[in-house]
Amino acid sequence: MKVMIVVTHLLGSGHLARALILARAFQHAGHRATVVSGGMPVPVLDRGDVPLAQLPPLRSDGVNFAQLLDDSGALVEQKTLNARKALLLHRFDEIRPDVLITELYPFGRRVLRDEFTAVLMAADKLADRPLICASVRDILAPPSSPQKADKTHSVLARYYDAVLVHADPQVMPLDASWPVPDGLRSKLHYTGFMAPADTTPPHQTAGEGEIIVSAGGGDVGAQIFDTALRAAQSDARVWRVLIGGAQADQRIAQLRANAPANVIVEATRPDFRALLHRAAASVSMCGYNTAIDVLQAGCRSVFIPFDAGAEVEQTIRATALAKLPGIEVLRSADLTPDSLLSALRVLEHSPDRAPATDGFDGARETVRHVASLREQSP
Structure with missing residues (x-):
């Protein structure tokens, strides 16, 4: 499969980190995965050999996610947004993915709905339509009104085949933070928590007792x-x-x-x-x-x-x-x-807590869910 993951992190780098972990899991399973990132570059993140296509980068103005800044710290101009959308569509046409995954959208990043809608429309009109999935963490920012939730659910109903929830429903179900009507519940696929593959600490002394x-x-x-x-x-x-x-x-x-x-x-x-x-x-x-x-x-x-x-x-x-x-x-x-x-x-003085080992294979489980859904798609 050819997989395209679209992500824009606006404040922290967690969304991009998860996208890269997921892309590496697809590659490890023999698929081709490309991450298209619209946030600021984060060199410290391990991308391995994952192809990463960078859009003109944006960030939020602190916690004001409705106000976007460019890489110089200035308010983003419409020409930059237009360039992002054009480049995103170009990457889509270039990759022609079998699977399109949007990180967080449409549950968030609604300020960038124009570019997300453009790539969703491009995918939806193809004769060999890709599987379209949303990828979300365990907890979402609750909608500020029922109307916002309804708009999100409408987008999901119109374009999306699945919502990949990187959590354990017994620990943190999605409806702990977001309303889940029956139409959405049928699209949820819980993958378990998504962690980097290598959790073994190397032999070193840095951090000892610190x-x-x-x-x-x-x-x-x-x-x-x-x-x-x-x-x-x-x-x-x-x-x-x-x-x-x-x-x-x-x-x-x-x-x-x-x-x-x-x-x-x-x-x-x-x-x-x-x-x-x-x-x-x-x-x-x-x-x-x-x-x-x-x-x-x-x-x-x-x-x-x-x-x-x-x-x-x-x-x-x-x-x-x-x-x-x-x-x-x-x-x-x-x-x-x-x-x-x-x-x-x-x-x-608190009791020791053993390192947790179960339920963190979310990246590999995501690949399994997506591969199965792709096989089932018409």
């Missing part, structure tokens, strides 16, 4: 980074603060200038998952990928869910995970050096 702090880059994680530096002044352990994002170098320089001697400030590392296996604890937000990393490492963790604006996804996930031993949750409004140190002290 507090690993990660929260992306830029303004999104600023509160967590600044609080961690102040908390580390009263803690003898080594704290390793990992910075990502487009302006990582600038942020790293700023934090290093104010960091106590027991704090390492550096760029996001490709061996992040391995660090967690050796860490005393992790301090992070609670995005889908980070939560899976923590669970698979069995690492004690303080989650500070991203809750700016109307964001509730990470709070829902963190609240569910807090039922497990070795996980504490702090609301961003309650985050102070003292509250962070208090949460870490609680973790010191």
Whole structure:
């Protein structure tokens, strides 16, 4: 099969990370997969040998997902949006996929509906129509009104053959965050959680007994980074603060200038998952990928869910995970050096949690679901 995955990450890089994991799983199964990305480039992500076609990149203006910025930080112009749509259609014509997968859309990224609709229409009118699937994480941003949910369901009914839900319905069913009418329920295919294939930590000493702090880059994680530096002044352990994002170098320089001697400030590392296996604890937000990393490492963790604006996804996930031993949750409004140190002290006395091993084969299960659906399609 030829598979085309269309994704635009606007704030964090989780959507692109999942698209790449999925593409590698298709390739491992002998299929050809191409990722078409419309977000900012993220060099730290492992793309392996997955072909990645880059559209003119966009990002959101902080948590204002209705306002898009180009790679210079200026408000995006219509000519850029037109160029994105034209290039997306060109890639579609070039690949002529047997399977078209849209990451998050139409449950999100509705600000980019014009380009998504264009490629859906192009796929739908082909005589040899590709299988069309939506790919979503465990928790979605709940619709702000019944009308928005209805519009999403109309798009799904018109174009989509399946919705691939990368979760376990016994742990986090989609209707915990999104209304699921009967017409949508019949299209849901739960794949299990989707994690990178290699979870074995290499032999290394980095991370041993450390507090690993990660929260992306830029303004999104600023509160967590600044609080961690102040908390580390009263803690003898080594704290390793990992910075990502487009302006990582600038942020790293700023934090290093104010960091106590027991704090390492550096760029996001490709061996992040391995660090967690050796860490005393992790301090992070609670995005889908980070939560899976923590669970698979069995690492004690303080989650500070991203809750700016109307964001509730990470709070829902963190609240569910807090039922497990070795996980504490702090609301961003309650985050102070003292509250962070208090949460870490609680973790010191919490029972060990074994690394989770079951239910994380979502990428391979997705390939199996898609292959079966493609065989069944007329």
